[in-house]
Amino acid sequence: MTDLAVMTEIQRQGPDATEAPSWGRPEFATIYADHSRAIYYLVLRFLGEPAQAEDATHDVFLKAFRKYEDFRGEACLRTWLYRIAINHCQNLLRSWHHRHILCQESDPYWETNASPQDNPLRVLETKELGQRIQKTLDHLPDEYRLLLLLVADERMSYDEVAELTRQTADAVRGKLHRARKAFAEYFPQTA
Amino acid sequence: MKHQFSSSEEHQHTTGSQRQNTQETQSTAGHEFATPEEMLRFDASRTIPPPGVAIRLRESLIREPVPAPAWWRRLWPW
Numbered sequence: 001m002t003d004l005a006v007m008t009e010i011q012r013q014g015p016d017a018t019e020a021p022s023w024g025r026p027e028f029a030t031i032y033a034d035h036s037r038a039i040y041y042l043v044l045r046f047l048g049e050p051a052q053a054e055d056a057t058h059d060v061f062l063k064a065f066r067k068y069e070d071f072r073g074e075a076c077l078r079t080w081l082y083r084i085a086i087n088h089c090q091n092l093l094r095s096w097h098h099r100h101i102l103c104q105e106s107d108p109y110w111e112t113n114a115s116p117q118d119n120p121l122r123v124l125e126t127k128e129l130g131q132r133i134q135k136t137l138d139h140l141p142d143e144y145r146l147l148l149l150l151v152a153d154e155r156m157s158y159d160e161v162a163e164l165t166r167q168t169a170d171a172v173r174g175k176l177h178r179a180r181k182a183f184a185e186y187f188p189q190t191a
Numbered sequence: 192m193k194h195q196f197s198s199s200e201e202h203q204h205t206t207g208s209q210r211q212n213t214q215e216t217q218s219t220a221g222h223e224f225a226t227p228e229e230m231l232r233f234d235a236s237r238t239i240p241p242p243g244v245a246i247r248l249r250e251s252l253i254r255e256p257v258p259a260p261a262w263w264r265r266l267w268p269w
Contacts, residue, residue: 129234153235187194
């Protein structure tokens with residue numbers, strides 16, 4: 001099956017899909033379609049390496065598939081997936097492999113992927129912005145980086161971010177203020 | 192190309208439909224953002240997972256056995 005065919009299959013499967021045997025579970029194609037962009041973006045910017053982000057995205061959804069029966073619906077699905085992704089990324093960052101892996105900046109998927117219909121200027125702008133954002137996030141402490149990425153998700157409330165990062169919502173607000181300041185101060189230096 | 196934050200010191204977290212109305216300076220053409228979150232949201236909107244991830248995942252899931260229901264779900268199936 002080609003890339004296009006797979007993506008078409010994913011898009012075709014709406015919330016009412018009753019069967020998707022190629023995805024193992026009827027609902028998993030929909031789950032992937034709904035959440036893969038958010039999970040991929042989080043792991044891409046948290047790890048800073050596109051190849052690792054691809055592997056991590058795959059692994060996060062595979063873990064979610066294996067643990068899906070344990071998901072009790074107490075948190076929303078996005079929050080549950082983020083928890084798996086954050087744990088996975090933190091384990092990777094602590095691992096020997098991550099500390100020694102070589103980053104290949106010539107990777108064609110390095111940084112943001114512009115859509116095919118974008119004009120060349122927009123592609124360049126998007127790539128440049130992605131690189132500058134990555135440099136800035138890399139400069140921040142892990143905790144600030146994670147808070148900014150989580151709060152940037154429109155679906156996440158402060159309470160959900162607080163639960164995910166195991167602190168109070170007030171603590172999130174305080175740290176977020178400092179994270180925004182640190183980001184805004186460093187970003188101009190990446191030009 | 193210019194990417195920058197607006198001069199506004201107003202940083203606030205908004206959710207859902209609130210967001211569109213509160214950012215007076217956002218512009219995708221000039222890339223001016225009110226907050227770092229706005230910039231990250233824009234970046235996220237331009238970032239898509241490579242199609243190869245979906246293919247790899249599908250192949251992995253085919254090989255996975257469907258896990259047995261959790262013990263508590265077997266006891267309380269409703």
